[in-house]
Amino acid sequence: MEKQFPRIICDPDKCVCCGDCEMACSMTKHQVFNPSLARIRTMRIEPIVMLAVGCKACADAPCVLACPRNALTQDPEKGIILVDQEMCDGCGWCIEACDFGAILLNPATKRVEICDHCADEEEPQCVKFCKKEALTLAVPETASQQVRKDAVSRLLQELVTGK
């Protein structure tokens, strides 16, 4: 079976766009609160469409391919993108290459930062602080299995109750 990398997945039905994932991220990585320093970002297309977006850990990640200085590498086991802060010069090619806007250019260091699933913590802190349980760390197949399970349960419920 082809390997799938886990990524932070956001359920838009559950997300209320409170922004706590951004807060938890910037606190964990920079010891401050600032969404501009968060590696996961919320978007609210008013009034009801909302989602948190982070690194999708793409196979053959385009950001890695785009980097002219080989500063980005993909961890073969976890799929996370590692940034060599010495090599990176903040040129932003990776940002352009990313289809999800998931790469942060730190305005202070002028280097990019990418979600590493909180490698130094027990679990990703955005997931921990998402009390709506909209965020999960999962591989796409597991996530879609869960969605199917939920959908079928709903259908079943409707069949049984007639609503």
Place this chain on the structure above:
Amino acid sequence: MYWGKILHIDVSKRKTHIQRVNEAWLKTYVGGVAMAARLAYDNIPKGADPLGPDNALCFANSAFAGTIVPVGTKYGVAAKSPLTGFLGDCLAGSYFSASMKRAGYDGIVLKGKADKPLWIFVDDDNVYFNDASDLWGKGTFETEEAIRAKVGDERVRSCTIGPAGERLVRFANLTNDRGRQAGRTGLGAVMGSKLIKALAIRGTRSVKVADPVNLMAACNKLSEVAQSTKTEKYRILGTPSNVLNMNRLGVLPTRNYQNGEFEGAEKVSGEYMKAHYTEKAVACYGCPIGCEQIAHVKQGPFAGARTSIDYESLFAFGPNCGIDDIEAVIAAIDRCDSYGMDTMSSGVTISWAMECFQRGILTKEDFGGVEPTWGNSQAVVDLVKKIAYREGIGDLLAEGTKRAAAKVGKGSEHFAMNVKGLEAAGYDARGFQTFALGCAVGTRGPCHNRSLAYEADAKGTVDRLTGGPERGAIAAEAENFAGVLDIMMLCKFIRNCFTDLWSEVPALYTYVTGIAFTKEDVKAVAERSWNLKKAFNIREGWTKADDWLPGRWLKDPMPSGGSKGAYVKEDQLRTMIDAYYEARGWTKEGLIPKEKLNALGLDDIAKEIGA
């Protein structure tokens, strides 16, 4: 955290300056309503015209804004109210507050009057005065979007006015983040009178806290509790769940408070709305509860109406106007939000006009050929627009019930449902008599948000259908409790999630600011805040006669339902008010003794207005 900086913007001179405030000052006024009231006291001269250049819009942020403290990203704003002539203090949630914090300010004072329409852009340290001629006339949502597009950055957050604020509708409001409002007392008219269309802020700074480890642990726990049954009411149905409860208790204002039960309540209930119209419950920025019920009308004459629906808006346009067509109610609220107008004052002013029609005081001709009978939903939705644009009878109604009734006369004052000029909230005080006291003495008028006195009534800890002297202390305590939340700027919907609010809230404050703060400090600041607001009113000429209730609640027994026969007896009300003044440590005339003000650290105010 605090920056120790208040940004002053004089729009007449197009000049700004920074006022530095020290830790002692910040610890004394903390934030939100208390800090806004202090700024208002200092920056608005006695007797200022609420719609003149001397009035100042005083924004005061939360110490918690921009941190992970749940429901703590809110701001307070105060000015002299064009509706009451006293202090109008409001609060609102969401992104605007976070932007103000990240831009580096604890507060913003906006005064003067521009020579032409402007929108102000606070971009971290820089302040720009921009021409707003292309924004003037736009609705609140549109204005905010247009400004974001102009700057080209999603992080720009604005506090805007709509057409109602531009036309100085006395209950126009300030709007931010699409449908979050500093809603009451007409602060939108104050901004409109200054020819300011919007105050936009982009803040990019990081927010630091004193004790991240303890803060994260405490917030993790609090946010967890905020998913429990303690907030279930808000998360599932939102505040519209009140409709059927209030109807059962017989306090659901119906047809301009002529009754307390509505035969069509089921059709405008939170349950009905949820089943047929609610798309999603969403949250203010920084809130893990998520109470905002976004309702959407997809067909029929009001197709396209889509906004968040709360109980107070729902009662005002639904039962209170005799309307059981929830689509019309959603439409009326949607229009108010877009025009930038307080839904509660709008609904209650319209219902006053409808009762005038019912009694022949106003005629079909006065309404431009329309018959605004109870339940005439199209007429009500149309009246909302007429008020916002001051068209036809809308010009009269844009003045609010107090002024409109004074003009129309013929006994219509009896059912002009306001105290101090602010229209009443969605609880008939005849069936909630501790709250009746709260309504009479409230510094900004009759407000369920400033006085939580109705909790004693609703929980049944007192006999809600009659008054009593013990209510004085209960009402004062309920004001202080609400006050703590309004100063710390925590949304009231989290109030049941604390095990001991009086110790947990100061702990959060210390984790964030590093300033030592005790239970006693937090109690003192709540008391100081109420005295400050009262002091502002006293300086503006407040007398005991201003603390009273509309005639209907004093004379007309409730005709039917769960509060049948109840009315507020005048002698009992007087007794309760006296007891309240005593509980507050005020004189029999309701003035604040010098010693009291000195004890609260308000020595300068004691010299000016102390009794």
